Amino acid sequence: xxxxxxxxxxxxxxxxxxxxxxxxxxxxxxxxxxxxxxxxxxxxxxxxxxxxxxxxxxxxxxxxxxxxxxxxxxxxxxxxxxxxxxxxxxxxxxxxxxxxxxxxxxxxxxxxxxxxxxxxxxxxxxxxxxxxxxxxxxxxxxxxxxxxxxxxxxxxxxxxxxxxxxxxxxxxxxxxxxxxxxxxxxxxxxxxxxxxxxxxxxxxxxxxxxxxxxxxxxxxxxxxxxxxxxxxxxxxxxxxxxxxxxxxxxxxxxxxxxxxxxxx
Ligand code: KIV
Numbered sequence: 086x087x088x089x090x091x092x093x094x095x096x097x098x099x100x101x102x103x104x105x106x107x108x109x110x111x112x113x114x115x116x117x118x119x120x121x122x123x124x125x126x127x128x129x130x131x132x133x134x135x136x137x138x139x140x141x142x143x144x145x146x147x148x149x150x151x152x153x154x155x156x157x158x159x160x161x162x163x164x165x166x167x168x169x170x171x172x173x174x175x176x177x178x179x180x181x182x183x184x185x186x187x188x189x190x191x192x193x194x195x196x197x198x199x200x201x202x203x204x205x206x207x208x209x210x211x212x213x214x215x216x217x218x219x220x221x222x223x224x225x226x227x228x229x230x231x232x233x234x235x236x237x238x239x240x241x242x243x244x245x246x247x248x249x250x251x252x253x254x255x256x257x258x259x260x261x262x263x264x265x266x267x268x269x270x271x272x273x274x275x276x277x278x279x280x281x282x283x284x285x286x287x288x289x290x291x292x293x294x295x296x297x298x299x300x301x302x303x304x305x306x307x308x309x310x311x312x313x314x315x316x317x318x319x320x321x322x323x324x325x326x327x328x329x330x331x332x333x334x335x336x337x338x339x340x341x342x343x344x345x346x347x348x349x
Contacts, residue, residue, distance in 0.1 A: 087195065088123045088164040090218050090262050096123070096295070097284040103263075103296025105166075105286055106304065109135050109152045111159040113301055118160035124286075125160060126198065126298060127153045129168040129228070133310075134302040141227045144170045146184055153192035166220055167194035171228045174199055174208055181208040185217050198265065200226035202252025206259050213260030221256040223249050224290065225268035236313070240269040246276075253277045253285075265298060266290040268315065289315030 096103050105124040108114035109131045117125055131152055132144035153167040167188040174181035181199075188194045196218035199205055209219050224239045233239075240246045250273075253264055263284045266274050271291025278285045278293050287294030299316065302308040306321035336342035 087162060090164075090196070092123070093164070093263060093284060094282075097282070103284055103286060105296055105298035107131075107134075107298070107300045107302075108156055110155055114156040114159040117301065118163045122163055123296070124166055124298075125156055125163045126166045127156050127168060127194070128198075128300065129170050130300045130302075131168075132170075134300060134308050140230045142171045142230065146170060146173050146187065149173075150187060150192045153188060153194050157193035164195045165193070166196045166198050167192060168198050174205065178208050178211045181205075182211050182215050185212045185219075186215060189217055196220055196262065198222055200228045202248070203255060206255055209256060209261055210259040218262045219260060220286075221253070221261040221264040222267065223252055223256070223264060223269075224266050227267075236268070238268050238270070240273045246270075246273050249273065250277055250280065253281060257281055257283050263296075266294060268313075289313060 093103065103124065104122045105126055106117050106122050107126045107128040107130055108117045109127060114125060127149065129141040129144045129149070131148065132138045132141045136144065149167055149170050153165065157165050169184060169188070173184040185197045188197050197212065198220040199209065200222040202223055209221065212219050225236060227236065230236070240249045249269065256264055261283060263286055264281070265286045265288065266277060268289035271293060274285060274287055274290035275293035278295055284295035286296040286298050288298050300308070303312065303316040304319050306318040307323050309323055312318070333342065
């Protein structure tokens, strides 16, 4: 049985922590599902950790459809959330509903995630009215990289914090089923979490959120360009993979591979 929106809301009510990780392909989606993680986010971080771009901005609807389809096919239990990429929902409400619908209908996602607050309330309402579960995303919203001038802590001033709290309440009001809070002070995340009936899922937002999400390449030590303060590396796969590849190269060059055991 897949983890559903009902399970999500139940976990909040029963004060059980929600687990979420990103995945973009068969090997990782399969492992994340096997480990019993509640929700898999096919994040637009795909652009950076899989496609090697500097920001999340270049990733397209076609890319998201392709990867979401693979993740859905590779999993049995987790709820699969597809990120709506930059410019797939900002232009008009109609486009937002159409593109959210494509992620559900063509790729098989179980929910979509959109970045932003008051600017996208009508979009969230319209997508929800099309019976598609929406997850909001507030605080550091990487699609606003150019306007924000980098990836920085958000909600530091009283005014900024007030705006994020108001946005969270408005998103809930328009039908969002959960909200990702990215890189905001822990105390602000606590206040938001306590004010909402829907769960908050934090990334760099402290321990008080109802759940946590990380980019799997960060958690496994596979992304070398930069490591934000909130990332805990549970493994250093980059080093292991590099060692394995260098060993293979050496063995091929010395004529040690393939040996008898690996030949017919
Ligand atoms: O794209 C992504 O991976 C995300 C997470 C950082 C929440 O939006």
